[in-house]
Amino acid sequence: MEAFFSIANTDLLVAMVRLSTPITLAAIGAVICERSGIVNIAMEGIMIVGAFFAAVGALYTGNPWIGLLMGVVAGGIFSLIHAVATVSFHLNHVVSGAVLNILAMGVTRYFMVLFFGHPGTTDPIPNTLGQLKWAIPGLSKIPVIGRMFFDQTPIVYFSFILVIFFAWFMKKTKLGLHIRAAGEHPLALETIGVSVKKMRYLGVFISGLTSGMGGAYLAIENSASFTEGMTNGRGFIALAANISGGWNPIGAFIASLFFGFADALQVRFQVGKVFDIPAEIFIIFPYVATIIAVAGLVRRSRPPKEVGVDFMIEQESD
Amino acid sequence: MDIKKLKPVFFIVSILMAVIGTSLYMGSYFSGLLFILAGVLLFMAYKWLDSGTTALVELIKAGAQALMVPVFGIAIAIVLGALVMLASGYDPVESYRALFYGAFIRNWHVSVLNAAPLMFTGLSVALAFHAGLFNIGAEGQYYIGAMAATFLGLNLNLPPFLSLILIFVVAGMLASAWNIVPAILKVRTGAHEVITTMMLAHTARYLSPIFIRAHGGDPNTSDHAYVTDQLPEANWLPRFKTFLPEANYRLHVGILIGIVMALLVYYLLYHTRIGFEIRAVGQNKDAARAQGISIGKSIMMALLLAGFLAGLAGVNQVVGLDHKLYENLSAGYGWNGISVALLASSHPIGVIFTALLWGALDAGGQYMARVTDTSNSIVEIIKGIILFLVVAKYIYAYLGNRIRRYRRRKQEAAEGAA
Numbered sequence: 205m206e207a208f209f210s211i212a213n214t215d216l217l218v219a220m221v222r223l224s225t226p227i228t229l230a231a232i233g234a235v236i237c238e239r240s241g242i243v244n245i246a247m248e249g250i251m252i253v254g255a256f257f258a259a260v261g262a263l264y265t266g267n268p269w270i271g272l273l274m275g276v277v278a279g280g281i282f283s284l285i286h287a288v289a290t291v292s293f294h295l296n297h298v299v300s301g302a303v304l305n306i307l308a309m310g311v312t313r314y315f316m317v318l319f320f321g322h323p324g325t326t327d328p329i330p331n332t333l334g335q336l337k338w339a340i341p342g343l344s345k346i347p348v349i350g351r352m353f354f355d356q357t358p359i360v361y362f363s364f365i366l367v368i369f370f371a372w373f374m375k376k377t378k379l380g381l382h383i384r385a386a387g388e389h390p391l392a393l394e395t396i397g398v399s400v401k402k403m404r405y406l407g408v409f410i411s412g413l414t415s416g417m418g419g420a421y422l423a424i425e426n427s428a429s430f431t432e433g434m435t436n437g438r439g440f441i442a443l444a445a446n447i448s449g450g451w452n453p454i455g456a457f458i459a460s461l462f463f464g465f466a467d468a469l470q471v472r473f474q475v476g477k478v479f480d481i482p483a484e485i486f487i488i489f490p491y492v493a494t495i496i497a498v499a500g501l502v503r504r505s506r507p508p509k510e511v512g513v514d515f516m517i518e519q520e521s522d
Numbered sequence: 523m524d525i526k527k528l529k530p531v532f533f534i535v536s537i538l539m540a541v542i543g544t545s546l547y548m549g550s551y552f553s554g555l556l557f558i559l560a561g562v563l564l565f566m567a568y569k570w571l572d573s574g575t576t577a578l579v580e581l582i583k584a585g586a587q588a589l590m591v592p593v594f595g596i597a598i599a600i601v602l603g604a605l606v607m608l609a610s611g612y613d614p615v616e617s618y619r620a621l622f623y624g625a626f627i628r629n630w631h632v633s634v635l636n637a638a639p640l641m642f643t644g645l646s647v648a649l650a651f652h653a654g655l656f657n658i659g660a661e662g663q664y665y666i667g668a669m670a671a672t673f674l675g676l677n678l679n680l681p682p683f684l685s686l687i688l689i690f691v692v693a694g695m696l697a698s699a700w701n702i703v704p705a706i707l708k709v710r711t712g713a714h715e716v717i718t719t720m721m722l723a724h725t726a727r728y729l730s731p732i733f734i735r736a737h738g739g740d741p742n743t744s745d746h747a748y749v750t751d752q753l754p755e756a757n758w759l760p761r762f763k764t765f766l767p768e769a770n771y772r773l774h775v776g777i778l779i780g781i782v783m784a785l786l787v788y789y790l791l792y793h794t795r796i797g798f799e800i801r802a803v804g805q806n807k808d809a810a811r812a813q814g815i816s817i818g819k820s821i822m823m824a825l826l827l828a829g830f831l832a833g834l835a836g837v838n839q840v841v842g843l844d845h846k847l848y849e850n851l852s853a854g855y856g857w858n859g860i861s862v863a864l865l866a867s868s869h870p871i872g873v874i875f876t877a878l879l880w881g882a883l884d885a886g887g888q889y890m891a892r893v894t895d896t897s898n899s900i901v902e903i904i905k906g907i908i909l910f911l912v913v914a915k916y917i918y919a920y921l922g923n924r925i926r927r928y929r930r931r932k933q934e935a936a937e938g939a940a
Binding site: 245285289293295298299300302303305306307309310311313314316317318323436437440441443444447482484485487488491492494495498499 | 606610656658703707711713714716717718720721722723724725728729731732735854857858860861864897899900902903905906909910913914917920
């Protein structure tokens with residue numbers, strides 16, 4: 205029982221929120237992107253690119269905010285390759301995403317050697333966003349909830365804001381409606397004179413920005429350096445969060461919290477050495493949780509109708 | 523005497539030549555190329571006798587057409603790679619010279635060693651692609667295959683070839699069992715195999731350290747940390763050196779098994795009922811269902827076979843090259859298998875060549891990094907560019923349309939002026 209309480213406490217819940225943040229950010233992107241009709245399995249790669257450039261920015265300027273900006277922008281630019289390949293060149297979405305993941309590994313490895321002279325891990329970043337703890341006056345004093353949601357670091361707050369913003373944006377704005385229509389019924393959208401192409405580019409680009417931010421979080425807020433492969437499958441877990449969350453931002457956020465919980469539990473078990481079991485057994489937690497979530501919840505929600513389906517309208521005949 | 527009667531002779535001799543030539547070439551005997559060429563010529567002669575001149579010309583044309591996009595992609599990637607090198611301050615001419623010399627002449631045996639596991643994982647991904655499935659988690663099945671092979675290799679004490687066969691079959695089946703959960707979930711709930719196999723890949727990766735510690739790995743010692751015990755020599759894959767004395771001592775026959783597997787997968791896909799059903803499901807599920815094909819069965823079949831093939835890559839590394847299991851030292855053969863399959867447009871025979879190309883680029887990159895200042899990570903960039911240019915076939919159609927439209931406009935303008 206003592207062992208149980210050494211793990212199950214408020215710290216665990218705080219860690220859950222912290223560890224779910226990168227997944228939440230990428231999952232929001234996945235929601236928008238899939239709603240616009242494009243499958244994006246490249247988020248893993250986009251995150252790693254975002255993480256790398258965030259680390260570079262933070263290291264070279266000494267200012268983590270510039271690092272964050274660089275990470276987000278790099279993620280956005282990198283995602284545009286996916287947009288060009290799938291929307292303009294009609295490449296299979298999954299194939300393009302896989303190629304981008306491979307390309308991301310290559311690009312970060314190459315720049316790693318170019319900037320730092322060796323592959324692997326960068327030098328430690330002196331100033332990180334993890335050092336900035338913004339306790340919201342009043343709210344942070346609420347027991348448990350206060351520490352979980354109102355006594356966190358900057359990007360964690362951004363992820364909350366983005367969840368709420370995009371939930372509103374997708375439901376209430378015209379642009380959000382158009383993005384959804386691009387994934388549900390592209391032909392109708394084109395008929396009323398809105399370019400499906402543009403909406404799909406926008407969807408992919410937003411997913412690039414948020415995934416880039418998720419990657420930046422890993423490098424300059426959750427830790428203080430960049431390591432190759434540090435995303436560890438989170439891009440794919442985010443994809444699962446999007447699916448289990450029923451293709452909407454709030455649902456994706458809740459699913460991300462669940463995966464964050466599995467991750468937090470894993471860390472606690474590992475660090476706490478509560479049981480005499482190899483640490484790797486616990487590392488597996490989030491991955492198994494993901495499979496269970498995808499297996500159990502996928503039936504209840506319905507994907508956008510035309511997601512992954514190429515849209516090609518009759519162009520100028522040749 | 524009628525020359526047509528010699529047909530079967532031509533055929534058999536051409537196959538024989540190809541087999542001898544390939545074996546020699548893979549053992550770094552470059553004269554094997556002559557045998558391969560002779561085999562190709564004889565095969566063309568057989569084809570000519572069999573179905574006449576037009577059919578032969580068609581065959582050559584189709585072959586050239588299939589090669590055009592990859593060759594074009596590679597050429598452009600080399601140029602772009604040179605630009606990247608220039609931009610980062612490396613000498614492209616010197617680097618490329620080292621890269622190609624290392625990849626295809628000096629360290630050809632390393633290229634072959636690299637290519638063998640890629641061939642298996644590439645075939646795995648390619649086979650799943652034919653069913654419209656993406657076996658992105660080949661890396662996990664690779665680990666399971668490697669672990670199973672290590673376990674069996676350490677414990678089996680049978681006559682040499684019997685134990686090898688047993689290792690290949692049982693380890694392959696265990697790796698294929700690793701894909702059962704994604705397969706069932708795909709069939710029952712439609713859970714996307716990209717997510718499930720990917721998650722299982724990470725799971726398998728983290729299981730390997732536990733396995734290694736249970737089989738001789740001891741992190742507390744410096745010389746035996748993160749490595750299992752060595753397999754007894756009786757369970758090693760035969761090496762080229764036993765029949766080709768000049769071959770490199772590390773070179774093992776895994777590559778030949780890989781090539782045979784590619785031929786088998788080709789046969790399975792294009793000449794058996796199961797293969798036909800797998801391809802039908804991949805092309806059009808509704809049409810396949812209308813024909814009475816069981817979608818679920820085909821999906822199960824494809825994913826399990828894909829797991830089996832990816833597992834063989836791990837077996838090949840353990841019993842062929844390393845003879846023990848290292849932690850985190852798989853060099854990403856599972857991930858690279860995806861590139862190999864995509865580059866070959868999922869054609870099993872194409873996988874043989876793309877695996878060799880990828881293996882050669884890696885080997886050349888290592889050699890280049892040793893003899894020049896250029897970092898071998900440039901190879902990753904070149905690989906990425908090649909992949910994108912080959913995969914994005916629509917670019918060529920698009921450019922072709924653009925050029926045609928431009929020409930027509932110009933012509934119309936000229937007519938209008940006249």
